[in-house]
Amino acid sequence: MRIAAGLLACVLLLAAAEAWARDAAGLLANIVTPNEGRPAVVTAGGTFEVVLEAAAELQLVGPEGPIPLTQKASTTEGTVVVRATVPQDTPAGRYDIEAVSADVRDYTARSVWVVAETPAVYTVALLAEPQMGEGTGDVVRALVRAVNASDTALVLVLGNLTATGAADEFQQLVGALAALDAPAFVCPGPNDRQQGLYEAYFGPVPYAFAFGPDSYLAIDTSRSPLGVARNSGDLFRLRRSIRAARWSAGFTHRYTPGMALRDQLTLFVDDPLDVLAFGREDAAEPADPVPLAVGRVPYLTVPPAADGYVRFVRVTATEPEAGAAVRLEALQAIGDVR
Amino acid sequence: MFLSIAFFFAAANGAAEIAYVAETGPGDGAVFVVDVAGADAEQVGPGGVVGAPVWSHDGARIAFASVSGSGRGIFVANADSGDGGYIAVEDEAFGEPAFSLDGTRLAYRAGAGAEARIAVHNFTAGDDVVWGGEEGGLYQPAWLPEADMVVQLLMPFLGEGDEARALAIEPDASLLFALQVTGGTTNPVIVFPDHVVPFPEAALPSPGVYAEMNLTLDLRTRSLAFESNDGGDREIFVASFQGTYDVSNHRAADWNPVWQPGGLWIAFESFRSGRRGIYRAHRTTYRVQPIVVDNAADCWGAAWPSDGGAMVYVTDRAGQADIYVASGDGADARPLAATTAWEDAPVWRPMAGW
Numbered sequence: 001m002r003i004a005a006g007l008l009a010c011v012l013l014l015a016a017a018e019a020w021a022r023d024a025a026g027l028l029a030n031i032v033t034p035n036e037g038r039p040a041v042v043t044a045g046g047t048f049e050v051v052l053e054a055a056a057e058l059q060l061v062g063p064e065g066p067i068p069l070t071q072k073a074s075t076t077e078g079t080v081v082v083r084a085t086v087p088q089d090t091p092a093g094r095y096d097i098e099a100v101s102a103d104v105r106d107y108t109a110r111s112v113w114v115v116a117e118t119p120a121v122y123t124v125a126l127l128a129e130p131q132m133g134e135g136t137g138d139v140v141r142a143l144v145r146a147v148n149a150s151d152t153a154l155v156l157v158l159g160n161l162t163a164t165g166a167a168d169e170f171q172q173l174v175g176a177l178a179a180l181d182a183p184a185f186v187c188p189g190p191n192d193r194q195q196g197l198y199e200a201y202f203g204p205v206p207y208a209f210a211f212g213p214d215s216y217l218a219i220d221t222s223r224s225p226l227g228v229a230r231n232s233g234d235l236f237r238l239r240r241s242i243r244a245a246r247w248s249a250g251f252t253h254r255y256t257p258g259m260a261l262r263d264q265l266t267l268f269v270d271d272p273l274d275v276l277a278f279g280r281e282d283a284a285e286p287a288d289p290v291p292l293a294v295g296r297v298p299y300l301t302v303p304p305a306a307d308g309y310v311r312f313v314r315v316t317a318t319e320p321e322a323g324a325a326v327r328l329e330a331l332q333a334i335g336d337v338r
Numbered sequence: 339m340f341l342s343i344a345f346f347f348a349a350a351n352g353a354a355e356i357a358y359v360a361e362t363g364p365g366d367g368a369v370f371v372v373d374v375a376g377a378d379a380e381q382v383g384p385g386g387v388v389g390a391p392v393w394s395h396d397g398a399r400i401a402f403a404s405v406s407g408s409g410r411g412i413f414v415a416n417a418d419s420g421d422g423g424y425i426a427v428e429d430e431a432f433g434e435p436a437f438s439l440d441g442t443r444l445a446y447r448a449g450a451g452a453e454a455r456i457a458v459h460n461f462t463a464g465d466d467v468v469w470g471g472e473e474g475g476l477y478q479p480a481w482l483p484e485a486d487m488v489v490q491l492l493m494p495f496l497g498e499g500d501e502a503r504a505l506a507i508e509p510d511a512s513l514l515f516a517l518q519v520t521g522g523t524t525n526p527v528i529v530f531p532d533h534v535v536p537f538p539e540a541a542l543p544s545p546g547v548y549a550e551m552n553l554t555l556d557l558r559t560r561s562l563a564f565e566s567n568d569g570g571d572r573e574i575f576v577a578s579f580q581g582t583y584d585v586s587n588h589r590a591a592d593w594n595p596v597w598q599p600g601g602l603w604i605a606f607e608s609f610r611s612g613r614r615g616i617y618r619a620h621r622t623t624y625r626v627q628p629i630v631v632d633n634a635a636d637c638w639g640a641a642w643p644s645d646g647g648a649m650v651y652v653t654d655r656a657g658q659a660d661i662y663v664a665s666g667d668g669a670d671a672r673p674l675a676a677t678t679a680w681e682d683a684p685v686w687r688p689m690a691g692w
Contacts, residue, residue, distance in 0.1 A: 076634050078656070078657045079657075165364075190365070193364055193365045194364060194365060195364055196363070196364030196365075197364075223365070228359055228388075228389055228390050228682055228683055230659070230680070230682070233609075233613070233614040233636040233638065234636075236591065236609065236614075237609070237613075240609075256430070256431070256450065257431065257450035257451025257452070257453070257454075258430060258431030258450035258451075261477060261478075261519075261524075261551065262551070262593075265524070265549055265551065265567075265572075269522075269523065269549045269567065270549070270567050270571065270572060270591070290451070291522075292522075293450065293451035293452070293475075293519050294519055294522055294523060294524060294549065295522055295523075296522055
């Protein structure tokens with residue numbers, strides 16, 4: 001069984017490598033979102049948002065062939081925002097999305113997840129600091145297999161996603177995300193900003209998305225360490241937009257008290273998140289954790305994936321239950337079962 | 339320690355000039371100064387990671403937080419000669435420089451969270467002294483011109499046993515307004531060289547635990563504007579000898595108060611139209627007027643020169659943050675610089691004689 005799971009993962013990775021649409025360098029082209037690191041999760045008959053550089057006809061592409069989408073477009077700040085509706089009879093599964101205009105055909109692979117229903121109780125897998133390109137490919141691929149072997153419904157990947165922010169490192173990450181059996185959402189760390197390519201691979205941050213009754217907010221704390229907050233207005237609006245969720249959870253590369261005070265007040269005091277997840281440098285839980293500078297938001301930290309760690313959180317109606325971070329050696333036993 | 343580093347920077351003293359931050363590459367930025375008449379922007383000091391610039395009150399110097407290959411700390415530059423250097427800071431987080439009114443000292447924050455301290459650099463002695471005694475969590479220092487002014491402002495709110503009454507006894511004391519991050523919230527305080535005095539409760543909007551931010555003083559009307567989440571969402575309040583009042587009341591958040599020249603109006607940012615726009619409230623009638631509002635973009639960071647004849651602001655209407663210059667009422671706006679770089683934190687060079 002272990003061999004079969006490994007072969008399956010290899011096949012998925014190879015398929016992903018051939019399926020990157022984007023452009024020749026792997027950069028996003030016309031379709032900004034959804035993409036492999038910021039997918040859409042939608043029920044049949046439901047609606048999701050597509051952000052395009054230029055207007056185009058949209059369709060899903062799956063094993064059964066193309067599925068045209070009903071779409072309603074508006075243009076704002078130089079981009080085209082489309083509300084795309086999935087036909088009621090669309091089978092559950094993972095789809096590519098295609099944007100076809102007069103002279104351009106673009107698609108992002110495996111970026112739309114059509115689900116029968118989003119569960120009210122589910123497991124989230126948190127991976128931090130995969131640092132692709134730092135010789136971490138094998139351990140990240142093994143973690144992907146381990147996550148696939150669990151009952152994970154949603155994956156959050158916290159920066160540093162890459163070792164140096166180089167294009168080939170991002171492409172390795174896209175391949176790893178494509179191999180996951182659950183939708184995965186990413187947020188950057190400072191390494192991912194070094195060459196200015198993060199947005200070209202995954203689109204803008206901050207962003208928010210709904211998963212069943214809950215909402216998640218991707219926060220970028222990797223920029224502006226000296227106080228010029230760059231996305232305070234966006235962060236405020238996104239936080240407000242997810243107020244009605246059962247649980248509102250933030251995830252980011254790292255929290256430090258040096259985070260812009262404005263953003264801390266927005267997220268931890270004025271409209272406090274229910275929980276904040278962020279990565280940490282060390283495998284061991286800190287003996288004396290530093291509390292948030294303001295507010296009372298509970299938080300959980302995630303040890304580095306590059307060291308073989310993943311953290312699972314069981315989300316229920318009562319409260320998110322954070323399990324201990326589990327190292328790969330222990331998880332491989334779960335993989336054997338599958 | 340004040341390290342001397344020379345950088346080319348030419349600017350005509352007294353001209354209408356704006357300092358701002360712009361991105362120069364992935365993860366890198368720099369402070370620039372530009373003549374609003376259209377001359378090319380000149381970089382001030384080293385590039386790297388930089389914070390928002392501030393001018394000295396005479397317009398002769400610029401200061402900003404900086405981490406570069408040349409050093410880390412508060413970089414202070416002579417606006418005309420280009421000479422400058424670092425006030426070295428070892429803390430991981432720092433910033434918020436503020437020149438004293440006479441320009442002899444510069445206060446700044448060193449550290450973050452509960453460890454944040456206010457340090458004061460004395461340009462004559464060349465030393466740095468931590469103010470506030472043992473108190474930590476101090477942010478956003480702002481110099482007060484004279485203790486007597488604070489006494490006038492706060493005395494109506496002070497009870498018999500209030501510590502701040504000490505101000506009346508030492509009217510020549512040097513002091514700062516600041517924000518103290520403590521107990522999970524933020525509160526305004528008065529910072530002495532050796533201790534910290536809480537803002538009198540009676541001068542705050544109502545009893546309870548609220549988070550204040552961005553205290554800003556208008557010297558002409560001796561009034562203090564600040565924002566607070568008292569009332570459920572963020573509002574702009576004005577404290578003066580007449581009392582403390584909510585001047586922006588709205589269910590949407592109101593942020594970042596800035597006095598317009600003359601002290602009759604307080605400009606602020608509000609989300610009341612959905613996007614972040616720039617509005618102003620009259621300090622006595624509380625009438626609110628829009629200044630720059632765009633239904634498809636955020637607008638923020640408004641600043642006026644001393645004569646109020648023009649304004650600058652930041653907007654992302656072209657997809658990223660760009661600085662626009664406009665007439666004093668927000669009309670006739672045009673991009674300040676024809677660049678594609680991210681720009682923010684504009685501030686006018688003070689005019690001579692104001």
